[in-house]
Amino acid sequence: MTERVEPIPTTVPTGRTMTGRPRVAVLGTGAMGAPIARSLLRAGFDVTVWNRTRRKAEALAGQGARVAATPAGAAAEAEFLITMLTDGDAVAAAMGGVDGALTALGPDAVWIQMSTVGLHATRSLLELADGRVEFVDAPVSGSSGPAEPGELLVLASGQRALRPRVRPVFDALGRRTLWLDRLGDGSRFKLVLNNWLAVLVEGMAETVSLTSVLGLDPGLLLATLTGSPLGSAYATAKGRAMVEHDFAPGFPLHHAGKDAALALAAADHWGLELPLTEALLKRWDEAIAGGHAADDVASVVTAAAPAPR
Template identity: 55%
Template sequence: MTHDPTPRPIVAVLGIGLMGLPMARRLLAAHFEVRVWNRTASKAQALVAEGAQPATTPAEAARGADFLITMLPNGQSVEMVMSGVDGALSTLGEGTIWLQMSSVGVDWAERLGHLAEGSPVTYVDAPVSGSVGPAEEGHLLILASGPLDARPLSAPILDQLGRRTYWLGEAGAGSRAKVVLNNWLVVLVESVAETLEFTQALGLDPQALVEILSDAPIGSPYAVAKARQMLAGDFSPSFALKNALKDADLALEAARQTGTTLTITNSFIDSWHDVVAQGLGERDLSVVYSSES
């Protein structure tokens, strides 16, 4: 009987939501030993059936892990799962790399870095660009930042999750890039919604307009996909409006701190908050179209 003596690296994934699920699944498929923890344990059951080890607390997931991935909504929730007696930092040991991949914004990326400073782990700030489809296919773009020696060590994990990792500098640079990209994203989605409304107001067929956009360099594949989703009225989430709105707010806060004015984002942020207040925050962000039409 052959026996593989090489222990497989252990990866703990905290947060099995829209993104955490396909990311953990890719790591399982790549034969890492994957431990999963989710606040609502039932959402991790499919992964457990596929070979992941369930943990009842973040601390249990993190014990002895080589890598820890956090994929949670915001900085507060990441801090919560990392801290306290059941928090991951209580059991993580020397040499563990913490890949913080949630979109937490500029201030929280710094705060989480400070949290890691008092522990033996290496903190890598590595939010991602790309949604559920790219996460399933390992085609995310990873906006990584952190110490030089963490780069080659993180590569086996990040290479499974993304089609390219951009190393942008010291920890925090990834989250700064992420707020810029997501500001771009929310502006684009608002523009798509407004464009469809304008098209219809002019008595044109919006489907025909989307066809033209799909054939033109000005129509990005993402914008065209969102336009089709809006016209189909299919708001099943690949990126929840509440998370996109959180990112828009993080961008506005980062801009305020640097004395930059994000005029476009400021012009629609209140209406997006209204859509969330109507109870649509769990729907895909393309649902903002329904409030315009």
């Protein structure tokens, strides 16, 4: 009887194992980072994860990921490194410093920055990379629902020559990659899309409340919008969640508020006012103060209720 000998995964200088599986480090295994890591594992990548709260990263060990104690430990010998953390400060903390991933990444490695951090932080992170590693700006559109089966929309920008290299990574976690020309355009377009999302959600919240105070059935509103040119599938789905008070997070309000604030900051830089976004952020802060920070963005309907008379 011949004994089956498993190949010993030895590292070769390119960041691949002897089995040819490219190594990917994922920093941040929250609501988005964990399904992204799972998509990469399903696609056959050799995945190492790191999370500030280690327990969350360890949940992925049973699914085939290695768990590193530090960002540098995750980055060692990685061909690709993905950051999927809350904001620019969190990404800078994980990449910089003595245990930071940048201390361990090789010069051929590609840092794929997928967190939504806005334009100012994207510039700072690019400065932090300082040409020591390749940098691709690649925030995603889509929440944990589409992240799980690998159906995100990747908004990518970076050197054209890197596109073929990172394509297998993006194909594993997204249904589509939209490549944009200038480095940073991924983050610019992410702000544009999420500003639109914010206006749609607030518009739905206020319209659901108006329907109710006029003594009409919000179900009639949603049924009339569904499939009509006036409707948007996203807004109607959020409207249904508002009517049913189902605030289980898809897209948590604190992230949606962060993104609206980032859009305001970007517009302000160019002297553009966004009065709708500015106004809705005040309402969203009320919903956050009311305990809805971690709830779905649909919970902003709570701030659109009529004031008591």
